[in-house]
Amino acid sequence: DAIIMNPPYIRQEKIDDLKEYGITKVNLRRNKLFSCLPGNANIYMYFIIKAISLLKKNGELIVIFPSSWIKAKNGERFKEHITSKCTVEKEIHVTGEIFEKDALVEVVVLKLVKGKHEFSCTDEYLEMKNGNLIKRNSGNESIDFGFDTEFIELANIRRGLTTGYNEMFINPSQIGEYSHRNIFNIISTPKSIDGYSTKNAKLDKILIIENDSIDKEIQDYINHYKLLIVENGKPKTLFNKIMKDERWYTLKKIDSKGIIFSYFVRNDMKFVLNETDYLVRDNFYIIYPKIDKLLLFALLNNYYTYLQLELSGKKYGAGLLKIQRYDIENLLFPTINELAETDVITLKELSKRIIEGEQKSLIEEITRIISKYSFVPFEEVIDKYRHEIKHRLE
Numbered sequence: 001d002a003i004i005m006n007p008p009y010i011r012q013e014k015i016d017d018l019k020e021y022g023i024t025k026v027n028l029r030r031n032k033l034f035s036c037l038p039g040n041a042n043i044y045m046y047f048i049i050k051a052i053s054l055l056k057k058n059g060e061l062i063v064i065f066p067s068s069w070i071k072a073k074n075g076e077r078f079k080e081h082i083t084s085k086c087t088v089e090k091e092i093h094v095t096g097e098i099f100e101k102d103a104l105v106e107v108v109v110l111k112l113v114k115g116k117h118e119f120s121c122t123d124e125y126l127e128m129k130n131g132n133l134i135k136r137n138s139g140n141e142s143i144d145f146g147f148d149t150e151f152i153e154l155a156n157i158r159r160g161l162t163t164g165y166n167e168m169f170i171n172p173s174q175i176g177e178y179s180h181r182n183i184f185n186i187i188s189t190p191k192s193i194d195g196y197s198t199k200n201a202k203l204d205k206i207l208i209i210e211n212d213s214i215d216k217e218i219q220d221y222i223n224h225y226k227l228l229i230v231e232n233g234k235p236k237t238l239f240n241k242i243m244k245d246e247r248w249y250t251l252k253k254i255d256s257k258g259i260i261f262s263y264f265v266r267n268d269m270k271f272v273l274n275e276t277d278y279l280v281r282d283n284f285y286i287i288y289p290k291i292d293k294l295l296l297f298a299l300l301n302n303y304y305t306y307l308q309l310e311l312s313g314k315k316y317g318a319g320l321l322k323i324q325r326y327d328i329e330n331l332l333f334p335t336i337n338e339l340a341e342t343d344v345i346t347l348k349e350l351s352k353r354i355i356e357g358e359q360k361s362l363i364e365e366i367t368r369i370i371s372k373y374s375f376v377p378f379e380e381v382i383d384k385y386r387h388e389i390k391h392r393l394e
C-alpha cells in the first residue's frame with residue numbers, strides 16, 4: 001500500500017563494489033524490470049523502479065533522492081518511466097545544509113501515487129539553514145536575457161583527471177626525482193591559480209603510468225601501495241582491479257588545454273585559460289573551444305554568464321555554490337554571427353588583457369558590450385548578480 005524510503009546513492013561506476021552481495025551492473029541489467037534505465041544510472045534509480053513495481057494500484061511511494069536527475073540526460077528515461085506508471089502528487093526541493101558537511105547534494109522528495117490520476121503536482125521549495133527548514137517561494141530563478149546560442153555550439157566540456165587514490169598518485173614523495181618521465185605537473189586546486197591564466201600556477205606532481213615500461217623505483221612504489229590496498233580493502237575500485245589481476249595502477253593523461261573552471265565557488269567565479277602542458281584534476285571542468293578561444297573566454301567571463309550559473313547552481317552551507325556540468329551546458333549566449341565586428345575585436349582584446357593580468361574591472365567592460373545584445377540592461381544584471389552573491393554569502 002505504501003513505501004517510504006531513502007535509497008542508497010551509488011554512482012554507476014561504483015555499483016560493482018557491491019559484488020560480494022551479488023549486486024553487479026551486469027546482474028541488474030539482466031533484469032527486464034530495469035530495461036528502462038540507462039547504463040549509467042545511479043543505484044537509487046533501480047531502487048525506485050523496484051519500489052514502483054511493488055506498489056498496488058493507488059499505492060503511494062515517498063522517496064528522497066538527489067535532484068540532479070531532473071536536468072541530467074541520464075534522467076530522461078527514468079522520468080518517462082516514473083510518469084508512465086505513477087502520478088506525481090508532490091515534489092519538494094530541499095537545498096542548504098541538509099546532511100553532514102561533506103555531503104553536498106540537493107535533494108528532492110517525491111510523493112508518487114501508482115496509476116493515472118487527475119490531480120496536478122504541487123511543488124514546494126525548502127532551504128535548510130542553521131538547523132531550520134525555511135520555505136522559499138520558488139526554485140532557482142531563470143531570466144530571459146534574449147540569448148539563443150547554446151553552449152554545445154561553442155564548446156565541449158569534460159571533467160579533469162581522476163586518480164581514484166590521490167595519496168598514491170599526487171605528490172608521490174617516495175619517488176626521488178621529479179624529473180622522472182612518469183612524473184607530470186598538475187593543477188590540483190583553484191587556490192593555486194593567480195588571475196585568469198595558469199602560467200604562474202602553483203603546481204603539484206602526479207604519477208602517470210600508461211604502460212608497463214617502468215623502472216625498479218616505480219615498480220617498488222607500486223608494490224608498496226598494492227600491499228596497502230590489499231591489506232585495507234580500499235580504495236574499493238583499485239582493490240577490485242587488483243583481485244582481477246588488472247593493470248590497476250595505470251592512469252591516462254587527458255588533454256587539459258582549454259578554459260578551466262572550478263565547479264565549487266565561494267566568492268567570485270572565473271573561467272581560466274590553460275594553454276600550458278599542465279594537467280588539471282577532477283575538481284575542474286575543462287572547456288574545449290569550437291570558436292576563437294579569446295572570444296569564448298569573453299563570452300564566459302561576464303556577468304550575464306556568471307548570473308546564469310549563480311541562479312542555476314546548488315547552494316550549500318558557508319556560502320558554497322556547486323556548479324554541475326549540465327549547468328554549464330545549459331548556458332545561453334548571444335548569437336555569434338550577430339555580434340558587430342568591432343565588438344568581437346574589442347572582446348578578444350579585453351580577454352588578452354585579463355589573461356595577461358590586468359584589472360578584474362575589465363570583466364565589467366566585457367559585460368557592457370554583451371549588454372548590447374540582451375533584453376536585460378547592464379546595470380540590472382550587475383545589481384542582480386551582486387544581490388545573489390550577497391544573499392548566498394550571508
